[in-house]
Amino acid sequence: MRRVLVTGAGGRIGRAVLDLLAAQGTEAVALEREDPGGLPAARVVEGDAADPVAVREALAGADAVVHLAAIPTPEHLPAGTVFAVNTQATFTVLEQAGLAGVRRACVASSLAADGLAFAASDPHPAYLPVDAFAPSWCEDPYALSKQVDELTAHTMARRHGMGVVALRLPYVGGFEERLNAFAARCAADPGLHARGYWAYLETRDAARACVLALSVEGPGARVVCVCAPETLVPQPTEALVRRYHPDAELRAPLPGRTVPVDLSAARDVLGFTAEHVLTLGADKAIYRK
Numbered sequence: 001m002r003r004v005l006v007t008g009a010g011g012r013i014g015r016a017v018l019d020l021l022a023a024q025g026t027e028a029v030a031l032e033r034e035d036p037g038g039l040p041a042a043r044v045v046e047g048d049a050a051d052p053v054a055v056r057e058a059l060a061g062a063d064a065v066v067h068l069a070a071i072p073t074p075e076h077l078p079a080g081t082v083f084a085v086n087t088q089a090t091f092t093v094l095e096q097a098g099l100a101g102v103r104r105a106c107v108a109s110s111l112a113a114d115g116l117a118f119a120a121s122d123p124h125p126a127y128l129p130v131d132a133f134a135p136s137w138c139e140d141p142y143a144l145s146k147q148v149d150e151l152t153a154h155t156m157a158r159r160h161g162m163g164v165v166a167l168r169l170p171y172v173g174g175f176e177e178r179l180n181a182f183a184a185r186c187a188a189d190p191g192l193h194a195r196g197y198w199a200y201l202e203t204r205d206a207a208r209a210c211v212l213a214l215s216v217e218g219p220g221a222r223v224v225c226v227c228a229p230e231t232l233v234p235q236p237t238e239a240l241v242r243r244y245h246p247d248a249e250l251r252a253p254l255p256g257r258t259v260p261v262d263l264s265a266a267r268d269v270l271g272f273t274a275e276h277v278l279t280l281g282a283d284k285a286i287y288r289k
Contacts, residue, residue: 001104001214003027003042005062007049007093008069010036013108013172016207017066024211031058031069049089055096064214065105067093074118074142086145090152098160106213107153109166109223111261113146115139116195127249128241130197131262132168132223150223157221164220165213165269170199170227170261172206175276175288183232183278183286190233194244197260198231202276212270224265228274230257234284 004021008014009030021028022040030041033048047054049069059065070086071077090107097105114130115138116123123137138144153164171193173179179200186193193199201209209226216222231237237254254260257280266272278286 001026001064003029003062004064004066004214005029005031005058005097006041006066006068007031007058007089008067009039009041009044011068012203013206013210014068015039016203017068017210020204020207020211029058029062031055050085050092052092052096055092056100059096059100059102062097062100062102063104065093065097065102066210066214067105067107068210069093070108070145071142074140079141083141083145086142087148087152090149094152094156094162094164098156098162103160103162103219104214104216105153105156105162105164106210107149107164107166108210109146109150109168110142111168111170111196111199111225111227112143113138113150113168115143118142119195124245125248127251128245128260129252129254129262130225130260132225132265150221153223154221157219161219163216163218164222165216166221166223167209167213168223168225169206170201171196172201172203174203175278179232179278180286180288186233187235187286190235190240191244193232194240198233198237198240199227199259199261200232200278201227201274205274205276208275209266209270209272212272216269222265222269224269225261225263226266226270226272227259227261227263228277229259229263230277231259232278232286233257234280234286
């Protein structure tokens with residue numbers, strides 16, 4: 001890769017992707033609605049990821065794309081806005097990338113694409129460990145937008161002969177900035193994150209997964225679940241599953257704090273294993289590693 005376009009470059013994962021590309025000596029172009037300043041990119045283009053003109057300008061000379069721009073939750077904006085903004089941006093970025101001859105792209109999806117995380121009802125997974133093929137319980141606009149984003153990835157892969165990886169990401173953050181506090185809350189009340197499978201990913205690992213996705217060879221679209229191999233709570237996973245998802249079919253053992261997410265595609269397709277993890281101290285509290 002000579003130049004990578006990163007959309008949503010000013011966000012938590014976007015900045016980490018820019019840092020990683022810079023460390024690897026790969027030039028990056030950042031696309032943001034407003035330049036926040038201080039982005040480690042060769043060029044910053046101000047514009048909307050749903051605007052074909054702005055995207056075409058940002059794509060000049062790029063041979064890969066990491067698309068992260070999105071509304072990350074359905075909780076603060078009207079449902080139609082969440083769905084329209086997310087899906088239009090993904091369609092526009094991948095369509096313009098394909099027309100520009102770009103053949104490698106990474107798109108941020110979410111573990112919430114299965115519909116559990118933000119559902120108003122009380123759905124549960126059909127089976128665990130969960131994977132990208134699990135039945136959908138989607139009833140919120142964010143989950144629906146991520147499902148459509150994954151379908152868009154498949155469509156653009158066929159339409160343009162692209163290789164597109166959609167990463168189903170969990171709760172992402174830095175240890176001091178986000179993860180430690182959330183882990184403490186969930187340790188006290190595991191039900192808070194039961195619909196997110198008690199999964200997490202440190203920001204640097206999320207960025208590394210995005211960049212590894214650009215190295216996947218050949219055309220076609222793949223949906224890959226990515227998270228740390230263990231949960232962010234001290235309770236044994238199988239006990240948590242029996243308590244919070246008692247009717248889910250258990251398709252593989254979940255010893256200790258094993259995360260109930262199938263990470264085989266992350267390993268086999270991306271060659272990815274999380275490096276920055278939470279570990280238990282002698283008093284069963286969770287510490288960063």
